[in-house]
Amino acid sequence: MRAHPAGPLHGNIQQPSAAGAPPSDLGALDPHVWPRSAERIDGELHLGGLPVTDLARTHGTPLFVLDEDDFRGRAADFASAFTDADVHYASKAFLCGQVARWIADDGLHLDACSGNELSLALAAGFPAGRIALHGNNKSLVELQLAVDAGIAHVVVDSFDEIDRLVPLAAARVAAGGTPVPLLIRATVGIEAHTHEFIATAHEDQKFGFSLATGDALTAAVRVIREPALHLAGLHSHIGSQIFDTAGFEAAAHRVVGLLGQVHQATGEVLDELNLGGGFGIAYLAEDDPVSPRDVAGKLRTVIAAECAQLGLPVPRLAVEPGRAIAGPGTVTLYEIGTIKPVRLGASGAPGTPLVRNYVSVDGGMSDNIRTALYDANYTCVLANRISDAPPALCRVVGKHCESGDILVRDLWLPSDVQPGDLLAVAATGAYCWSMASNYNYLLKPPVVAVRGGSAAEIIRRQTLSDVFALDAVLAGEAAPSPAPSQPAPEHPVGAQR
Ligand SMILES: Cc1ncc(COP(=O)(O)O)c(C=O)c1O
Ligand SMILES: N[C@@H](CCCC[NH3+])C(=O)O
Numbered sequence: 439m440r441a442h443p444a445g446p447l448h449g450n451i452q453q454p455s456a457a458g459a460p461p462s463d464l465g466a467l468d469p470h471v472w473p474r475s476a477e478r479i480d481g482e483l484h485l486g487g488l489p490v491t492d493l494a495r496t497h498g499t500p501l502f503v504l505d506e507d508d509f510r511g512r513a514a515d516f517a518s519a520f521t522d523a524d525v526h527y528a529s530k531a532f533l534c535g536q537v538a539r540w541i542a543d544d545g546l547h548l549d550a551c552s553g554n555e556l557s558l559a560l561a562a563g564f565p566a567g568r569i570a571l572h573g574n575n576k577s578l579v580e581l582q583l584a585v586d587a588g589i590a591h592v593v594v595d596s597f598d599e600i601d602r603l604v605p606l607a608a609a610r611v612a613a614g615g616t617p618v619p620l621l622i623r624a625t626v627g628i629e630a631h632t633h634e635f636i637a638t639a640h641e642d643q644k645f646g647f648s649l650a651t652g653d654a655l656t657a658a659v660r661v662i663r664e665p666a667l668h669l670a671g672l673h674s675h676i677g678s679q680i681f682d683t684a685g686f687e688a689a690a691h692r693v694v695g696l697l698g699q700v701h702q703a704t705g706e707v708l709d710e711l712n713l714g715g716g717f718g719i720a721y722l723a724e725d726d727p728v729s730p731r732d733v734a735g736k737l738r739t740v741i742a743a744e745c746a747q748l749g750l751p752v753p754r755l756a757v758e759p760g761r762a763i764a765g766p767g768t769v770t771l772y773e774i775g776t777i778k779p780v781r782l783g784a785s786g787a788p789g790t791p792l793v794r795n796y797v798s799v800d801g802g803m804s805d806n807i808r809t810a811l812y813d814a815n816y817t818c819v820l821a822n823r824i825s826d827a828p829p830a831l832c833r834v835v836g837k838h839c840e841s842g843d844i845l846v847r848d849l850w851l852p853s854d855v856q857p858g859d860l861l862a863v864a865a866t867g868a869y870c871w872s873m874a875s876n877y878n879y880l881l882k883p884p885v886v887a888v889r890g891g892s893a894a895e896i897i898r899r900q901t902l903s904d905v906f907a908l909d910a911v912l913a914g915e916a917a918p919s920p921a922p923s924q925p926a927p928e929h930p931v932g933a934q935r
Contacts, residue, residue, distance in 0.1 A: 457848035460829035464819070464852055468723040471817045471864045473505035473767045475888070481824040483769075483862055486888025490771055490821045490860055497886050498899060499773040499860070500801035502871055506889040508767030509537070509867070513544050516759055519730035522738075526570060528715045528760030529555050531868035532768075536887065536896040538562035547590065549758050553580030560587055570621070570712075574644050578602055585610055585618055593621045593673050593712070595646055597653075600660060600667075607666035617668040620661055621712055622647060624654040626692040628676045628685050645675075649696055658700045669706070671753060672696055675714025678761060683728055686713060687740045694744035701750060708753060713737060715758035719765045721815050721865050727762070761868035768867030770806065770883075771821060772799035772845075774859045775837065794831040797851065799861055802836010803843045804880045806863070806870045810842050818846045821862035825852035834861060838878050871897070876905055 467476050467483070475486045483490045485503045493503055516525045526547040529537070533555055541548055542564045550556040551572040559569055570591040571584045576599055584592050585606045594600060607618040625646035647654040654672075661669040674693045676685050690713055697708055718727045737755065745752045776798040783790030808814035818834055830853035834846040845863060855861075874882045881904075885897040906912040 457831055457850060460850040464829055464850060465824040467819070468817070470720045470723055470725070471766075473769060473864075474508040474511060475505045476769070478824065483819070483821040483860075485769060486893070487891035488888050488893055490862065493886060493888070493893060494771055494773065494822075494860055496893070497884055497895060499771050500799070500805050500883040501771045502805075502866065502883055502885040502897075503769050503771060504867060504885055504887045504896070505767040505769075506540075506887045509764060510540055510544060512763045512766065513541065513546055516730045516757070516763065517544065517546060519734040520755070520757060523734070523755035523757065524712075526712070526715075526756055526758040527763055528758045529559065530872060531760030531764040532870075532872050532885075533558060534885065534897050535562040536894075537764075538564045542568070547756070549760075553577070553583050556580070556583060556587070556589070566590075572623075574646075576602070578606070581606055591619050591621050591670060591710075593623050594657065594661070595623050597657065597660075600657065600664075604664055604666060607664070611666045617666050619668045619670045621671050621673040621710065622654060622658050622661065622669065623673045623675070624649050624693055624696055626674050626676065626689045628689050628692070646673075649692060654696055655699050655703060658696070659703055662700075662704050662706055669700075669708060671708045671710025671712065672700075673712040673714065675758065676716055678716045679718045680716045681718040681725070681727055683733055683736050686716075686733060687736055689713060690737055690740040691744055694741055694748065694750075697745075697750060697753065698748040701748070707750060710756060711741065711753040712756040712758065715760050715762070717759050717762040719761055719865060719868075722817055730759075730762070733757075765868035766865050768865070768870075768885075770801070770863045770866040770870065772801050772834075772861045772863070774799055774855060774857050774861060777855065777857065792830065794833050794848075795851075795853075795855075797832050797834050797855060797861070798837055799834060799845065800837060801880070801883065802838045802845065803840065804836070804838065804875045804877045805883050806845055806866060807873050807875070808869060809844050809847065810840075813847075816846045816866070817864045818849055818851075818861055819864075820852055820855055820859055822860040825854050827852040827854035829853065830855075834863070838880070876900075879905060881905065 473485060477484050486505050524547050526549045527541045528549045530551050538559045539562055547568040548559055548564055549570050549572055550559055556571055566587040566589045569589040570593055571589055572593045574595045581603055611617060623646040625648050627641055627650050629640050641648060647657045658669060661667045672693050674689045676689050701707055717733060720727055742752055774797055778796040780793045781790040782793060803810045829850040832849055832851045833844060836843040836845060871885055881900040884895050884899040886893050887896045
């Protein structure tokens with residue numbers, strides 16, 4: 439491929455339109471976006487009653503700070519909006535032993551979408567009878583784990599999975615156990631208004647049985663006819679980060695239609711209807727999520743009307759919020775390292791207009807892949823102090839070897855931010871730690887739960903020893919080539935990123 443001759447510098451620089459006008463108060467904490475306990479005291483951001491500089495000093499950065507009251511308060515908001523339904527926390531958003539215990543203690547159910555999420559929940563003591571297992575490609579081992587543990591439901595996604603389940607279920611029944619309870623995941627053909635990577639109910643994607651082709655009905659009939667399986671109900675999930683209730687209502691309408699078809703074909707009246715998760719949250723001040731109470735009201739109305747029309751009893755409803763419980767209560771703290779101004783002219787020449795400052799922090803796409811993956815937007819503020827310096831257009835970037843390693847694409851920060859300052863990125867509780875990687879051998883940050891002036895590390899920082907232990911040579915388990923003549927350099931274990 440022929441290299442392009444060097445063009446003018448500004449030829450490939452995006453203009454700052456996306457950031458809009460600078461806000462009047464750069465340090466303001468919009469309660470819509472920040473955790474419930476977030477406040478500024480003497481200019482410094484406090485979370486759960488603790489100053490961020492103390493948290494950073496004690497636990498290091500990058501650091502996920504989780505406001506326990508916010509997380510549990512949002513779980514309680516769903517539970518009270520859906521009193522006549524089951525609320526399953528979608529644990530893929532963020533799961534650890536402590537979260538499993540909060541969800542168990544607060545009376546919610548839990549969704550796992552892999553055998554390992556299921557194992558973690560069980561190991562934390564989560565009651566199996568309140569767990570559902572999802573997944574488009576559950577292995578025999580995962581299905582066996584679910585069958586042996588006696589979980590509430592396996593949410594079946596494919597004909598192959600039914601084939602895999604039948605002998606496992608038959609063995610359980612032969613040993614005196616009960617038939618394995620299932621939900622059928624139907625793909626209802628809704629184009630959810632969200633990023634294409636996180637929409638899941640259109641036809642041309644990998645999840646579930648198509649309603650339109652008749653596969654969903656065929657699967658339901660097949661399960662009903664298998665003596666070792668028990669079809670408890672139907673499931674639908676249309677996608678994630680959705681603000682518009684119309685998609686949920688349309689899905690409810692279609693999946694109740696499938697209940698009717700199943701009844702017509704088999705005479706069976708199914709007891710449960712799980713409408714999935716996907717309830718959006720505010721990442722930016724202008725985002726306007728629907729409240730659990732509004733969603734609950736609308737779903738109840740649609741389901742009651744559809745069931746009345748079909749002459750069916752109203753089934754027990756379930757929902758699976760993940761992001762809406764875990765997302766808003768967590769903030770990521772980073773320390774600023776390098777700041778690179780990009781100007782339309784020679785660096786250092788005063789008067790050349792600034793395009794933006796690239797503000798590099800000590801984490802990046804390994805602790806938050808969402809901006810790179812989905813073009814996600816975040817709110818970010820200077821956290822350790824407030825500043826009345828004029829605003830400068832900035833891009834917050836990580837320290838990975840990728841130019842797409844962007845955390846916040848366009849934002850205004852005070853022009854005097856400097857290395858050593860702390861930045862806080864809001865609403866990082868869902869799909870950040872849980873999607874974290876070790877790219878460039880950066881280490882996964884810890885998660886600290888804060889509440890009423892105390893902090894508890896609920897996940898510790900990964901260490902180089904943790905990571906080196908996976909490596910055959912470094913762990914000393916194998917020597918595929920002669921050992922190096924020099925001893926390996928000592929490596930500090932712990933905070934190095
Ligand atoms: C089946 C299922 N349920 C629940 C969820 C949780 O979604 P969210 O975190 O957007 O509420 C997902 C993720 O999109 C999902 O695939
Ligand atoms: N990981 C996605 C959501 C997918 C949810 C799981 N189906 C996100 O960060 O928005």
